[in-house]
Amino acid sequence: MLDYSTMDTPVGPFTVVVSRAGAVRAAGFTTEVRELMSLVHPVLLEPVRAVDRTVVDEPVLAYLDGDLTAIDAVPVEQHTAGxxxxxxxxxxxxxxxxxxxxxxxxxxxxxxxxxxxxxxxxxxxxxxxxxxxxxxxxxxxxxxxxxxxxxxxxxxxxxxxxxx
The missing domain is CATH 1.10.10.10 (Winged helix-like DNA-binding domain superfamily/Winged helix DNA-binding domain)
Structure with missing residues (x-):
């Protein structure tokens, strides 16, 4: 199961989808979770559920508040054939x-x-x-x-x- 949350930012909504291990699988400036999930490679797809906050919301908020390196340590899981x-x-x-x-x-x-x-x-x-x-x-x-x-x-x- 993947968790997702959406937060307000100065440039609109930002949605992030994370694995149980806390790795980002998809993220973007949208509320459309289906659109985000269409970007994820099929080997990384799982059902998604909305949550109030994900484990990566705090680093995103810190980044938006000016700590520009706060998101650097957040793990990301991306996959492609190439x-x-x-x-x-x-x-x-x-x-x-x-x-x-x-x-x-x-x-x-x-x-x-x-x-x-x-x-x-x-x-x-x-x-x-x-x-x-x-x-x-x-x-x-x-x-x-x-x-x-x-x-x-x-x-x-x-x-x-x-x-x-």
């Missing part, structure tokens, strides 16, 4: 707040400098927004690019992390 994407998600977790990188730089950090499209796909398919910080990856020209939860959310997160 080794590059699994590796890219691990690398993405190492991108520091306030230090966004471009898709090209992210591809290089992931060990495949020419795989810019694959790096972008890792961002687009990321089921654990915020914890696996795809919002910290930008277009080569420095513009925002896309974000599943809206460019306004991505922009707010980047401003929050830069201290603006």
């Amino acid at each position: 080794e590059f994407m699994r590796h890219a998600w691990r690398v993405m977790r190492g991108i520091k707040p306030g230090a966004p990188v471009t898709y090209t730089a992210f591809a290089g950090l992931s060990g495949r400098p020419a795989a810019v499209r694959a790096a972008a796909a890792a961002c687009a398919r990321n089921p654990a927004a915020l914890f696996t910080p795809c919002h910290r990856v930008l277009r080569t020209d420095g513009s925002l690019g896309g974000y599943r939860w809206g460019l306004g959310v991505k922009e707010w997160l980047l401003r929050h992390e830069s201290g603006d």
